[in-house]
Amino acid sequence: MANGDAGTRERSYRKGPERRAQILLRAMELFAERGAGASLRAIGEAIGVSHAALRYYFANRDELLVEVYRAHEARACKRPGRDERSAVELMEESAEGNRSIPGLVELYATLTTDALRGQQHPAAREFVQERFRRVRADLVARIEAGQRSGAIAADIDPEDAAALVAAASDGLQLQWLLDPDAVDVRRSLELLERLLPGGR
Amino acid sequence: MANGDAGTRERSYRKGPERRAQILLRAMELFAERGAGASLRAIGEAIGVSHAALRYYFANRDELLVEVYRAHEARACKRPGRDERSAVELMEESAEGNRSIPGLVELYATLTTDALRGQQHPAAREFVQERFRRVRADLVARIEAGQRSGAIAADIDPEDAAALVAAASDGLQLQWLLDPDAVDVRRSLELLERLLPGGR
Numbered sequence: 001m002a003n004g005d006a007g008t009r010e011r012s013y014r015k016g017p018e019r020r021a022q023i024l025l026r027a028m029e030l031f032a033e034r035g036a037g038a039s040l041r042a043i044g045e046a047i048g049v050s051h052a053a054l055r056y057y058f059a060n061r062d063e064l065l066v067e068v069y070r071a072h073e074a075r076a077c078k079r080p081g082r083d084e085r086s087a088v089e090l091m092e093e094s095a096e097g098n099r100s101i102p103g104l105v106e107l108y109a110t111l112t113t114d115a116l117r118g119q120q121h122p123a124a125r126e127f128v129q130e131r132f133r134r135v136r137a138d139l140v141a142r143i144e145a146g147q148r149s150g151a152i153a154a155d156i157d158p159e160d161a162a163a164l165v166a167a168a169s170d171g172l173q174l175q176w177l178l179d180p181d182a183v184d185v186r187r188s189l190e191l192l193e194r195l196l197p198g199g200r
Numbered sequence: 201m202a203n204g205d206a207g208t209r210e211r212s213y214r215k216g217p218e219r220r221a222q223i224l225l226r227a228m229e230l231f232a233e234r235g236a237g238a239s240l241r242a243i244g245e246a247i248g249v250s251h252a253a254l255r256y257y258f259a260n261r262d263e264l265l266v267e268v269y270r271a272h273e274a275r276a277c278k279r280p281g282r283d284e285r286s287a288v289e290l291m292e293e294s295a296e297g298n299r300s301i302p303g304l305v306e307l308y309a310t311l312t313t314d315a316l317r318g319q320q321h322p323a324a325r326e327f328v329q330e331r332f333r334r335v336r337a338d339l340v341a342r343i344e345a346g347q348r349s350g351a352i353a354a355d356i357d358p359e360d361a362a363a364l365v366a367a368a369s370d371g372l373q374l375q376w377l378l379d380p381d382a383v384d385v386r387r388s389l390e391l392l393e394r395l396l397p398g399g400r
Contacts, residue, residue, distance in 0.1 A: 037317045106316045113313040116306045116377055117237045129378050136375075136382070156391065164388040167371025168364055175336075175363055177316055178329050182336070188364040191356065195395040 020057045023049055028068045028104075036065055036107040062123040065111055070127070072104055086151075087142040087162065088193040091169035095185045098173060105173050112170075136162040146196075153198045161196065168192055220257045223249055228268045228304075235306035236265060262323040265311055270327070272304055286351075287342040287362065288393040291369035295385045298373060305373050312370075336362040346396075353398045361396065368392055 026047040030038075038046065040061040044054045058064040076097055085093060098105050111124050118125035139162035146152035152161075169189065176183040226247040230238075238246065240261040244254045258264040276297055285293060298305050311324050318325035339362035346352035352361075369389065376383040 035317060037320060106313075109309075109313045109316055112374060112378075113306075113309045116309055116374075117235060120237060125378070132375055132378060133382065157387065159382075160384065160388045160391045163372060163375055163383045164368055164391055167375060167388070168368045169371070170374070171367025171369070171371040172363060174312060174316075174370070175332055175367060178312075178325070178332060182333065182359075183363045184360065187357065188360045188367070191360045191364055191398075195398045198391075198395045 016057075019053075023047070023054065023057055024067055024071050027064060028071055030103075031065075031068055031107045032101040032103040035103040036110040040064065060123070062114065062121050065107060065114075066123055066127040069104070069107055069111060072101075073131075085142070086146060086193065087139040087165050088189055088196060090139070090142065091165055092186060092189045092193075095169055095173055095189065099185075102177055105177050108170075109174060132166065135166050139165050143196075152196060156196075156198055165192065165196075216257075219253075223247065223254065223257060224267055224271050227264060228271055230303075231265075231268055231307045232301040232303040235303040236310040237306075240264065260323070262314060262321050265307060265314075266323055266327040269304070269307055269311060272301075273331075285342070286346060286393065287339040287365045288389055288396060290339070290342065291365055292386060292389045292393075295369055295373055295389065299385075302377055305377050308370075309374060332366065335366050339365050343396075352396060356396075356398055365392065365396075 026049070027043060030043060030046050034046075040054055040058075041051050043061075043064065044051045054064070058067065076094060079093065079097075082090070082093075112128050114121035114124035115128035116125075136159070140158045143152060143156070143158040143161050143165075147154050147156070147158070169185075172183065172185045172188050176185045226249070227243060230243060230246050234246075240254055240258075241251050243261075243264065244251045254264070258267065276294060279293065279297075282290070282293075312328050314321035314324035315328035316325075336359070340358045343352055343356070343358040343361050343365075347354050347356070347358070369385075372383065372385045372388050376385045
């Protein structure tokens with residue numbers, strides 16, 4: 001937060017949240033189109049925001065990436081009927097939403113790879129760890145609901161199944177992005193949906 | 201191949217394959233321990249090989265990463281009894297082999313993320329695309345064998361199932377690496393193995 005003179009900082013302070021949201025929106029559009037490969041400086045140039053201004057709102061590239069992905073997720077959470085989906089249907093819907101924005105799947109892959117190098121990328125690690133815990137907890141709740149209604153075998157461990165469903169969704173989107181003609185995310189997830197009742 | 205004078209090149213030419221294999225082995229040990237975050241120069245320093253020598257054998261960091269992963273896979277392929285495994289058992293075995301070398305899972309994640317940015321990383325893209333095709337084809341053959349023996353329902357599409365199994369294995373290892381206490385790769389894959397017969 002060392003950039004800008006007092007005047008700029010005051011202006012930024014007043015306009016802060018709006019301006020930050022505007023930058024996030026533009027960065028999200030940029031990533032959706034071109035992926036997450038660019039440096040913070042190049043991102044600034046592409047969306048017409050000075051490097052200093054970017055640095056005022058986001059400590060580093062990791063933080064911007066995390067916030068862009070968070071904004072994308074917040075949008076996705078507003079889809080109607082979300083509560084009624086089964087665990088796999090939720091992943092299908094999310095994968096379907098990502099189909100039109102391959103850059104965001106790449107952004108997500110970048111964040112997870114960075115997260116594996118947690119020492120160099122603490123913000124990415126914290127976000128991705130927390131995100132996986134949240135996603136698995138959400139899937140566990142849906143799988144337990146399926147077990148209560150008799151749709152899923154009672155002896156399936158919901159934690160094991162939740163990790164499996166989240167993994168399948170991530171891995172399929174990655175394979176599809178690399179080979180769109182060879183992999184059909186929806187069909188493979190529908191297969192998992194068919195299998196998950198398991199041994200009823 | 202622009203480095204080194206004629207004498208060096210002749211020596212390298214004679215000693216080439218051995219020296220290259222030696223560098224690969226050391227790089228593999230380094231990645232297994234520390235992951236794939238380092239630059240080619242830092243890799244050279246860590247394994248005691250000059251940057252020029254590294255560049256003589258590997259055009260760039262991507263190429264070294266690909267070759268290290270290839271060498272790792274070649275070792276894994278030599279495990280006995282590999283032919284008799286089911287599709288999911290094969291993934292279980294591979295995941296089990298990776299447990300002791302988290303750096304290689306990170307190396308793999310780095311390669312796949314780089315592959316998504318194919319324009320900047322053509323070597324990674326070609327390798328990862330080709331690898332996924334090979335893995336899926338291998339899994340398809342095992343699933344079809346399962347269908348012939350009656351172990352897997354005949355109406356399951358082998359291609360859809362192969363992509364699903366490969367995806368689950370990749371995604372689970374990633375989640376485990378980020379949260380070893382929360383995710384059990386073996387148990388989630390055993391669940392998939394239990395489910396895959398599907399609707400017999």
